Amino acid sequence: MDEWKLGLLILLAPMLITGCKTLTGGEPDWMANPKAVYPEAQYLVAVGEGDTRHAAENAADANLSRIFEANIHSDERLLDQSRESGGAFERTTDFTADINILSSQTLHNIQHAESWRDERARVHAVAYLDRRETAAIYRGMIDEKNARVHFLMAQAEQSASLLKKYAALRAAGRHAAESKLLLSQLKVIHPPSVPGSTPGYSKNNLRKALADTAKQIRVQIQIAGDDEKRITSCLEELITRYGFVAGQPGVLAVDGRIVVTDTGQRTHDLVFVRYELAAQVKDADGTVLASINEKGREGHVSVEAARIRSFRTLENAIESRVALRLDTYFNSLVDESAQ
Incomplete structure (x- = not known):
């Protein structure tokens, strides 16, 4: 076991002992001045309150995290460029910031000492970090x-x-x-x-x-039936998020077909269309890396309005499901076990 992981387990042990004590009676010193009990040179400390001990500790943890800022954002900003050359559409993306993690502040080794219940039955708890440990x-x-x-x-x-x-x-x-x-x-x-x-x-x-x-990773996109290029544009937008170029010759290829037809079904105020999209992302050897198969129906006041709604549904599916499957594929190519 790594030394730091063993240290974490050792440091957590006192929490199981000291963390089960709830005081009553007079207000403890750490309520008025936490730093008097937990000197700033040695500890980071915060106090929280709630209806239960668990809620109070969660509030204390949240107050402790505010010392570090509630959220850390490192935005990934992309400069998107596109042009047409020789009848082929090419789109490139330049990365101008770090790969991004957007997450709520997560702190490690937070410890809880005793809690205190006041005369209103509200529970107060203290959360702290031992700086050196x-x-x-x-x-x-x-x-x-x-x-x-x-x-x-x-x-x-x-x-x-x-x-x-x-x-x-x-x-x-x-x-x-x-x-x-x-x-x-x-x-x-x-x-x-x-x-x-x-x-x-x-x-x-x-x-x-x-x-x-x-x-260097060019992606050739061919979607049959996409006369308005709505699905093609959505796929181009998706691949530029990875920094790839939409154009030829392709290192990757996206082939598919989109069909949207009038079902002939009518209600007193709605017209329905049926949609179906089948597409695959393949490498140069023809191996399928990701795919999407979506079908269903949408209704609106006119055929055109229902078609527009169906394309929005398909665009949302592409942005979520194809991206997830591509992420899974690229993650599978990485072998960190050999380290």
């Missing part, structure tokens, strides 16, 4: 993330497959973003520990390598 855990987690980044960057460098190279760099970017989040928390918990945990790789170089690799 928690810093040791964070250093271990950051070191693990950084080691994975180095491993995946090396894996990408050695890969002869463009898709595997992209997948490795994409995974490296995700671990780098997680490391950055942990490091930002460590800066608050124990600033002296930060220099020793700063990553040895360049995040800018990692971003550039991912963007450059993504631009």
Whole structure:
């Protein structure tokens, strides 16, 4: 077992003992001034209240997280460019920021001491982090993330497959973003520990390598029956989120067919159409990487309005399901077990 994980288990043990005590009677000192009981040089501390002990501890945890900001956002901004050349549509995307993690603040090694019930039966609880002990855990987690980044960057460098190279760099970017989040928390918990945990790789170089690799992945899209190019445009928008280029010749190909027909069914105020979309994403060898098969019906006041509604339904399905299946595919190309 990793040393930092063992340390975490050891540090959690006191919580099971001290965390089961609820005081009554006079107000404890930590209510008026938590830092008097938990000195700021050694601890980060916050107090919360609720109808139950569990609710009070959750409130204390939330107040503790506000010290670090409620949410950390590292936006992934993309510069989208498109042009037509020789009858072929080409669309490229430049990455201008880190691979993104949008998450509520998650803190590690939060501990709870006693709680106190006031005369109104409201429960108050204290949550705290021991700065030095928690810093040791964070250093271990950051070191693990950084080691994975180095491993995946090396894996990408050695890969002869463009898709595997992209997948490795994409995974490296995700671990780098997680490391950055942990490091930002460590800066608050124990600033002296930060220099020793700063990553040895360049995040800018990692971003550039991912963007450059993504631009080499061209995707040819052919959807029969898509006369208005609505499904084609939706697929183009999807692949640019990965940094790929829509054009020829394709490293990947999206082939499919869309059919929307009037069912002939009418009610007193609705007209119904039936829709069906079948599409597959394939690599150069013809292996299916992701697929979508959607069928159903939509109703509206006219055939055209019902058609528009059916396309919106299909666009939502593409954005969610095809993206999820592509993510699953690229994740499957990454072998982190060899580390």
